[in-house]
Amino acid sequence: MTLTRERINEFIGIQSERTEGPDKVCPQMIRHWCEVMEDNNPLYQEEEYARNSEYGEVIAPPMQVQVYTMSPIWPKAQREPNMMEKFVAELAEHGYTSIVATEQGQEYFEPMKVGDQISYQISVDKVSPEKQTARGPGYFVTFLYEFTNQRNEVVCKQTFTILAYNAISNE
């Protein structure tokens, strides 16, 4: 059974519920991020420097916003799957089981401070026609995210594009 455009369109433009991330912004996750990136920006970890900055305290790297909302590998989230998850499952049912991210755009607004609770809403924005790629046939799917804090201020607007494809295995 092929995936029809009519079926694809059923997933587009439906905003998810606002979902809270599992962890609040914290120095530990900031440190783990900076450790791997080798980012020594003093705004992220040096309290004295940050206190004298325009923020008055440490901020998290803006690029880290999505990390505070990543679903844990265990336990599985006890909520209705959002349209991204439903569409990824639909693609998998049709054989497009492999996923690779191809584009990400982040626009930053409010800074993230220790103790902030980051939430997100997501929708499927657009889906390409089926394309023949070097990795196998697949669809490019773009999602829109909006990340907010506990004061309902926008922290980041993000576009995220994946290729969901039927892989030509190397094994």
Next chain:
Amino acid sequence: MNTTNVSSTVTWDEVDVGYQLPVHEREITAALIVGGAISATHDYAEVHHDYHAARKAGADNVFMNILTTNGLIGKYLTDWAGPTAKLKSITLRLAVPNYPGDVMTMSGKVSEKYEKDGEHLVEVEFGGKNSLGYHASGKAVVALERRKS
């Protein structure tokens, strides 16, 4: 902690369109790829930590996730501009993967310089290239400080 970058602030006044950012090289280790996925960004997708899963997905080896690439680009920009610079946006497109054992060379060029809402902005076109070609390319907007008179 290393604080040497505190003093290295770049001001809006000293950059013009065409200005080249310093080139930065980053070794792509397995620790960076797997640590970037699991520790830094909580991304448990198998292709970023399981060799055989990556091979089945058509890749040659485990490969860097996009959130780590984005983090490295953000670091590249504020390492250059200094901590008083403000990241306004980063838009990146991935091409070839970053595999363990490679080196990614990051470069950038100021492509626009303008004022908006009282901020002094530059747009930077950046690229991250490894032995296979361009891993990432895109544009970022950064607000810079004015020179103190």
